[in-house]
Amino acid sequence: MGDQSTAAQTAGSRLPDPLKLVPELGEVAGLLYKTIGNGTVPQSTISFMHLRAGQIVGNTYLTLMHTESLRKAGESEERITAVSSWQDARCFTEAEAVALALAEAVLQPSAHGERVSDELYARVARSYDDRALVTLILALGQVNFFIPLAVIGKPIPGAKPSEQWS
Numbered sequence: 001m002g003d004q005s006t007a008a009q010t011a012g013s014r015l016p017d018p019l020k021l022v023p024e025l026g027e028v029a030g031l032l033y034k035t036i037g038n039g040t041v042p043q044s045t046i047s048f049m050h051l052r053a054g055q056i057v058g059n060t061y062l063t064l065m066h067t068e069s070l071r072k073a074g075e076s077e078e079r080i081t082a083v084s085s086w087q088d089a090r091c092f093t094e095a096e097a098v099a100l101a102l103a104e105a106v107l108q109p110s111a112h113g114e115r116v117s118d119e120l121y122a123r124v125a126r127s128y129d130d131r132a133l134v135t136l137i138l139a140l141g142q143v144n145f146f147i148p149l150a151v152i153g154k155p156i157p158g159a160k161p162s163e164q165w166s
Contacts, residue, residue, distance in 0.1 A: 013164050015153035032142045040132035044075060045096050046139045049103040051083050053143040056107045059150045060157040062143075068158075095127035099136055106140050 019026050036046055047070050054062025070080050082089035086100045102124055105115045124133060149155075155164050 012156040012159070013153055015149070015155075017161075017164070018149060018153065019161075028145075032138070032145065036135055036139045036142055038131075038135055040135045041099075041128070041139065044070065044073060045099050046136075047073065047075075048079075048083055048086075048092075048096060049099050049136070049139055050143045051080070052086070052100050052103045053107055053140070053147065054150075055084050056104065057147055057151060059147070061155045062147070062150050064157045094123075098123045098127050102136060103140060107144075 015021075037043065047066055051063060051066035051070065054060075054066055067080055071077075076091075079089075079091050082091055083100070086092055086097060092100070098120070101120055102116065105117075105120055109115070124136070128136060155161075
C-alpha cells in the first residue's frame, strides 16, 4: 500500500490509474460519451456546461481539460473565458445560456428551495426538444460521474491520462 501511495504522490495524482483498477470504467465512459454525442445538442454547449461544472466544484484538472477541448474545437477565448460569468456575457446564445443556467441549478444549492424552477425548466424547454433536454441532463450526469475522480483522485492538471499513471 505504501508503494502505491508513494507512486501516486510522485506522479502527482492521489490514485493509481482508475482504468487499471476498474477496467469496466472504460466501457461506461465510452457509452456516456456516445450517448451525449447523439447530435441533439452541440458539442460546444456540452463542453461549456462541463467547463462550468469544473469551475463550480473548483477543480483545475476539469477546467483545464474542458478549456483545452473548447480551444481545440475552435471556440474563441472570449467565450471560453466568459463561461465563469456567463450571466452578463453577450457571446452566448439563449440555448447556451439556459444550458449553463441548468448546470448551475443542478450543481449548486438554491437559497430558494427548488434547484430547477418551473421558470428555468420552461426556458430550457423553449430552447431544446425533449430528446435534446434529456441529452443535456445526461451530459450533467456524465460530468457528475467524473467529478469524484477529479476532486478525490486529484489528477495532474493539464496532463493526459497516459501521463498521469504508469
